[in-house]
Amino acid sequence: MTATTDPWIGELAQQHLDAAYNLGRWLLGNEQDASDAVHDAYVRAARSAHTYAGGNARAWWLAIVRNCCLAKLALRKRETHLRAVDNEPSVADVEQRAETDQRRAQVAEQLRALPVEFREALVLREIEDLSYREIADVLNVPIGTVMSRLSRGRAMLQRAFADAPEKTA
Amino acid sequence: MNCETTLPLLEAYLDNELDRAEAREVEAHLDTCEACRTALGKLDDVRRALRDNALKYSAPSDLRERIAATRFDTEHARRPRWLGYAAACALAFFAGGVSMQLWNSPQHERVAHDVFASHWRALAATSPIDVVSSDRHTVKPWFAGKVAQTPAVQDFADHGFALYGGRIDYVGETRVPVLVYKHGQHVIDVFVLPSGTSLSSMTDQGYRLDTVDLGGQPAAIVSDMDAAETAKLRDLLKGS
Numbered sequence: 163m164t165a166t167t168d169p170w171i172g173e174l175a176q177q178h179l180d181a182a183y184n185l186g187r188w189l190l191g192n193e194q195d196a197s198d199a200v201h202d203a204y205v206r207a208a209r210s211a212h213t214y215a216g217g218n219a220r221a222w223w224l225a226i227v228r229n230c231c232l233a234k235l236a237l238r239k240r241e242t243h244l245r246a247v248d249n250e251p252s253v254a255d256v257e258q259r260a261e262t263d264q265r266r267a268q269v270a271e272q273l274r275a276l277p278v279e280f281r282e283a284l285v286l287r288e289i290e291d292l293s294y295r296e297i298a299d300v301l302n303v304p305i306g307t308v309m310s311r312l313s314r315g316r317a318m319l320q321r322a323f324a325d326a327p328e329k330t331a
Numbered sequence: 332m333n334c335e336t337t338l339p340l341l342e343a344y345l346d347n348e349l350d351r352a353e354a355r356e357v358e359a360h361l362d363t364c365e366a367c368r369t370a371l372g373k374l375d376d377v378r379r380a381l382r383d384n385a386l387k388y389s390a391p392s393d394l395r396e397r398i399a400a401t402r403f404d405t406e407h408a409r410r411p412r413w414l415g416y417a418a419a420c421a422l423a424f425f426a427g428g429v430s431m432q433l434w435n436s437p438q439h440e441r442v443a444h445d446v447f448a449s450h451w452r453a454l455a456a457t458s459p460i461d462v463v464s465s466d467r468h469t470v471k472p473w474f475a476g477k478v479a480q481t482p483a484v485q486d487f488a489d490h491g492f493a494l495y496g497g498r499i500d501y502v503g504e505t506r507v508p509v510l511v512y513k514h515g516q517h518v519i520d521v522f523v524l525p526s527g528t529s530l531s532s533m534t535d536q537g538y539r540l541d542t543v544d545l546g547g548q549p550a551a552i553v554s555d556m557d558a559a560e561t562a563k564l565r566d567l568l569k570g571s
Contacts (some may be wrong), residue, residue, distance in 0.1 A: 175398055183390035196395040204398050217537045269380045287346065288381040294348050294455050305455055313342055319377050 171208045178220050181290050182227040188285045189231040189278065190238075199234050203227040221292075221299035228282065228300055235278070272322040280315030287312055332360040337367050343455070345374050350452045351501055352461050369544045418526070441503055442530050442551070443540060449500040449509070450520045450538065450553040459518055460496030460511045470497045474508045482508045482523040483546050502528075514565065519554040519564065521545075543568050 175182070182203065186196035203226045214222055273281060286292045286300060298307045337360045343349050359475045361368050453459035463471040467484040474481040477499050486494035493513045495518070501526060509522040521543075526532070528549045532541045541552045543565045550568070552561055 174398070176395065179390040179395060179398070180387070183394060187388040193391060196388075197391060197397070200390070200394060201397055201401070204401060208401075266386070268385055273381065273386065273436045284381065288378055289387050293451075294343075295451060296347065309343065311345075316342070316374060316377050319380070320373055323376070323380065 171204070173205045174219055174223050175207065181220070181283050182224060183283060184289060185224060185227055185282065186231050186290075188273070188281060189228070189287055190234060191274070195234055195238075196231075199230040200227055202234075203230040206230065218296055218299055219287040220298045224286070224292075224300045225302065268326065272319060272326075275322070276318055278313055280311055280318060283308060284315045284319070332356045334360075334364060334367055337361070337364070338370060341367065341371050342374060345371065345378070348452065348455045349531050350449065350459070350498065352498055353456055358402075409545075422459070432503070442524065442528060443533060443535075445502045446522050446551050446553050447502075447535050447538060447541060448519070449502075449522070453498070453500075453509075453511075453520065454518060459498065459520070461498040463496045465496075467494060470494065470510070473497060474499075475569045478506050478508045479525075482510065482521070482546070482550075484510060485568070487564070489562070490567055491515075492564050492567060514554075514556060514560060514564070517554050517556045517560070519552060519556065521568065522551040522553065524549045524551060541565055 179200070182200045186199045187193070190196050190199060197287075203223075207223060207226050210226075230254055250274065273284065276284070282301065283297060286297045287294075292300070294305050294308050298305045337357055340349060340353060340357050344354060349357065361371065409436045430509065442560060462464060462470060464470050464473075465488065467486050471481055471484040474484075474497060481537070484494070484497070488494065492512045492514050497511060498509045499506050500509050500522070502522065505525055507525070508523045510518040510523065523545060526548055530540075530542050530549065530551055532539075534540070537562055538555050539558065541561045543550050543552055545568055552564060552568070554561065556564075
């Protein structure tokens, strides 16, 4: 950090960098795009630091990260007309991390197969452990919408688990 | 509670978003109902599948370095001092405790944490109250026997603060009565605290906590109203 870098935004970004990257990774599906989106978000956050009106700083930061991811996703969809998550070698990547952990790869695949609005709600709740209020702030939707998306997302995963019992049991 | 009323609450229960009274009711039903226990178990399976399988990606070190190396011009580099407070506040909160920029006392800390947490839980719950009534003669007796001291209950509907009901919540180990008022779209909790509780006014994440003396008993007003509206209610409560 130098004197010309906003120390507050830098600290906030570093503090919640894993959460930001994890969200980006689940929305965009690969390391390069997730890293680029988080970096974009950092630049945007630093430029709009003066608009931060108090409240939950982590939710504010993750909301910016999410917007940058969605912008990238929209751009990619226009370019390829393919769903972002379908053409990524992420399962192999996860498998490698887990050293041939079949179960882990399968859960990752099932989560990745969910529509983005359910996937992001589940990632923020179950992996990042955000409260309903924080998720509502990140997604910019009412708490009731957060609850119904979590509920539907969980039901979809339950069905996916049930359809593949030999691996997920 | 039966299955019909429990099932819609199971996820909020799992997510720790129910107020304590509702959570206790759900638990009481779960004790007697295997079907609902199974449903909860299935929800928990999803959670464990996602959490236990280490699906959390960590930021690559080159991203961390890239961000540390990014420079900006000075225009936005200056931050107002309150932003520092807000950041410290948020970080303290995420580290496990509610922000305490104004004091250090453990009691302050716990009481403030508990009343904010209780207020947010109540807002997220299907209903922020256990007894619905705009009639103080219904609310006051409802508290009797449930808490050590039944609070004075006043309705200020004439002044725009309608009594909406009451509930019981915990501050530390103590069960305390909570009077719930409505002012426009605002839901206001008035926690009647045990004598001798010390607490200071503060704000957290856009919510405001103000203290008031309620006929000799300390109380905390918690809501998302602005300072002027809160002061209005505080004056009404003081005068009652």
